[in-house]
Amino acid sequence: MDSEDGRDFAVVAGVLGDLMMYRSCDKKWTLIQGRFKAYRDIVSFKGKFYVVDTSGRGHVFAIEPSFKVTEIISVTQSHETFDERLVVSGDELLLVQRFTPGKYGDEHMHTWFRLFRLEEEDQRRWVRVNDLEDQVVFLGIDWNLCYSSKELSGLKRNCIVFVDPKTVFERNRVFDLGTRKTSKAVTECRGYMGAFGENQETLWSCGINCDDA
Known part of the structure; x- marks a missing residue:
């Protein structure tokens, strides 16, 4: 976090299904309000926190230390996935979608993936990789x-x-x-x-x- 001495920090953690943020300047945990009701994965990337929900539809939200939450435009032609992850690759953020056939998603030898890279210029959006x-x-x-x-x-x-x-x-x-x-x-x-x-x-x-x- 930006501060005069550069020592302030923020931490986001899952607590009983909710997302909470701790800021050193406040010295307390605060519930993050957003459109997501449950989350699948969360990462810290370039001073923000990114969370993907459990919808399986490519819904990713950017959370700033100020508690501002912004939804990133979902990936195009997104089908419901078995699993979605956020992966930091150097100075890039990847959204990894995993598709596993079968009623219970258990045909793992037939699993396939789609990857998207976060484009940060202008309006944030996902670009297929x-x-x-x-x-x-x-x-x-x-x-x-x-x-x-x-x-x-x-x-x-x-x-x-x-x-x-x-x-x-x-x-x-x-x-x-x-x-x-x-x-x-x-x-x-x-x-x-x-x-x-x-x-x-x-x-x-x-x-x-x-x-x-």
């Missing part, structure tokens, strides 16, 4: 991150790594944005054995628990 270039998106149980395939040897570029909660062993799945196919991480290529084996210390330093991923 078809190629992550050398980046890899990791979607964990309660964490998300984007990392360069050049920094983790053996990782395949332009992919999304996610977890199949229905299985006990070999839970990691890889969705290739180029081929638009989902595979098991350990059988996709030998490189993923390195990513989740030889590079465990590197992954841990990035906040990835290899035992839970």
Whole structure:
């Protein structure tokens, strides 16, 4: 937060389904009022908080430390999704939509994704992303991150790594944005054995628990 000594800060947290903000200048928690009734994911990005609700329709809201809440125009032609995440990638914010067939969203080998990048010029809006270039998106149980395939040897570029909660062993799945196919991480290529084996210390330093991923 902007302050004379640069020490003021704000924190947003989920409390029993509601979103609350703590500001160091107030020294108290305050309920955030907005059009969202429930949230799926929240991140801090460039001095604001961004939250995606549970509608599965690409509804994302920007929350400022002043408590002002602005809804970003939803992604075009949005279908109801199984899951939506917000991922910070360098100086960009990504909206990741996950589509899993089946009545209960359990056909994970047929899972596919759509990605959008937040365009901040003029009116904020989401722009479709078809190629992550050398980046890899990791979607964990309660964490998300984007990392360069050049920094983790053996990782395949332009992919999304996610977890199949229905299985006990070999839970990691890889969705290739180029081929638009989902595979098991350990059988996709030998490189993923390195990513989740030889590079465990590197992954841990990035906040990835290899035992839970």
